[in-house]
Amino acid sequence: MPFVADSVRSTPLRVLVYSSDADTRRQVMLALGKQPHSELPAFEYLEVATAPVVIAQMDAGGIDLAILDGEATPAGGLGIAKQLKDEISPCPPILVLTGRADDTWLASWSRAEAAVAHPIDPMRLTEAVVGLLRNRSAA
Numbered sequence: 001m002p003f004v005a006d007s008v009r010s011t012p013l014r015v016l017v018y019s020s021d022a023d024t025r026r027q028v029m030l031a032l033g034k035q036p037h038s039e040l041p042a043f044e045y046l047e048v049a050t051a052p053v054v055i056a057q058m059d060a061g062g063i064d065l066a067i068l069d070g071e072a073t074p075a076g077g078l079g080i081a082k083q084l085k086d087e088i089s090p091c092p093p094i095l096v097l098t099g100r101a102d103d104t105w106l107a108s109w110s111r112a113e114a115a116v117a118h119p120i121d122p123m124r125l126t127e128a129v130v131g132l133l134r135n136r137s138a139a
Contacts, residue, residue: 019069051075
């Protein structure tokens with residue numbers, strides 16, 4: 001069955017992108033673009049550079065997907081993902097950016113639904129993001 005649950009949604013999907021590195025945030029947003037899949041609404045990005053702002057924004061609600069950089073400093077996205085999953089119910093899907101492909105076990109520990117390794121591969125990132133948002137809409 002084709003994905004159509006949110007295809008008529010006119011409001012953008014809010015995507016939080018966290019990294020202490022502005023270049024990493026820019027790479028994520030460029031890789032995904034304004035609308036990574038024709039069956040999804042457009043994306044509205046919320047760039048965040050610090051962990052306290054991530055927590056505050058997620059607590060406030062209205063985020064459809066969080067992309068957290070596991071290599072961010074001083075607070076990495078993996079620890080933040082675990083905290084969010086422990087504290088927010090229901091928590092939106094989380095994708096973590098790991099330092100290398102072998103770090104996927106850390107993503108499992110953090111309870112993130114998906115992981116993509118640095119350097120950012122636009123195809124892999126888009127595939128993972130679209131998969132998470134499709135799964136969320138189907139649930």
